[in-house]
Amino acid sequence: MQSSNPIFRRSEGFNGRGNATMNSPATWSTGAAGGYAQGQGGYDQGGHGGGYGQAPQVDQGRMTIDSVVQKTGLTLGVVVLFAAATWFLTPNLSEDxxxxxxxxALSMFGALTGFALAMVNSFKKVISPALVLAYAAVEGIFVGAFSKSLEAMFGDGLVIGAVLGTMAAVAGTLAAYKFFDIKVTPKFRMWVMGALIGFVAVSLLNFVLRFFGADFGFNGFGTMGLISSVIALGLGVLLLILDFDFVERGIEAGLPERESWRAAFGLTVTIIWIYIELLRLLAILRGND
Incomplete structure (x- = not known):
């Protein structure tokens, strides 16, 4: 069952097609169809199902929940570090x-560079830890600059509220996914990704129309912006569910430990998405008081 998330699409294991034989690394990097057949978690320990008969090599270790949590924590730590540096090293708006x-300018640099690195990371067949951390660094610059500007314009407390809300959203979604045993079906994926594509298309249209003075406020801080933020938050939670499912599939497929970086990247993208939309939503609500 193929992932519709571009971040995980390049990894066979995240799509339930990875070969769990760790002494045959070529099977997961070349798209072999042995191993984790049809999402049932059946491992082809000898490589027979995938048609590979390579000589044993050094076991590189497998991706685990612990390795995903560690890499995600490191990546988010880089985001926080660069966000804090941007916050404290830029002038205080009350004084200047x-x-x-x-x-x-910093937020635009971070957003555009982060988008470019996200595309590179999404479509690389072999994930690069350095590029994942580079993405985290520039996104940290964007998060820091955007957060500081909104807090200056709409009042203190926005950032703390957005951080706490993001933590609650991630923890709540993970708890619901595990305790309620949420099943991600092909139809569920299709609807979520369809909604995401539609949302991004409307957002880009509004961005282009803004240059002609004809935007309809989809990315703004008015009523339409409020509606778009609520929709975006809902999409963020649904994307988290897809992320958790993709990670679970990758672990069951026995992917190499290096793929933990791909999982960390995907989760980081979604968590930043949720934080930014929560921050914008709080700013809109504060502005309407």
Whole structure:
């Protein structure tokens, strides 16, 4: 069953097609169809199902929940570090109102560079830890600059509220996924990814129309912005469920430990998405008080 998430699409194991034979690394990097057949977790320990008969090599270790948590923690730590550095090293807006242009430039740099690195990481067949950490660093710059500018414009407390809300959303979604044994079906994936594509398309349309003075506020801080933020938060929770499912499939498929970085990257993208939309939602609600 193929993942529709571009971050995980390049990894066979995340799609339930990975070969769990760790002494045959070529099977997961070349798309062999042995091993984790049809999502049942059946391992082809000898490589017979995938048609590979390579000589035993050094066991590189398998991806586990612990390795995914460690890599995700490290990646999010880099985001927080660079966000904090951006926050404290940029001028205080109360003392220098003109500094808003600096924050805007930093947020645009972080957002655009982060998007480019996200695309590279999403479509690389072999995940690069260095590129994942580079993505985390530039996204940290974006998060720090965007957060500081919104807190300056809409008042104190927004960032703390968004951080706590993000932690609650991630913990709550994980608890619901495990305790309620949520099953991710092909139809569920199709609907979530369809909604995501539609949301991104409308957001990009609004972004382009803004240059012609005809945007309809989808990315703004008005009523339409409120609606889009609520929709985006709902999508973020659904994407987290897909992420958890993809990670679970990758572990069952016996992917190499290096693939923990791909899992960490996917989770980091979704968590940043949720944080930014929560921050924007709180700003909109504060502005409407």
């Amino acid at each position: 109102p003109a500094a808003i242009s600096t924050l805007y």
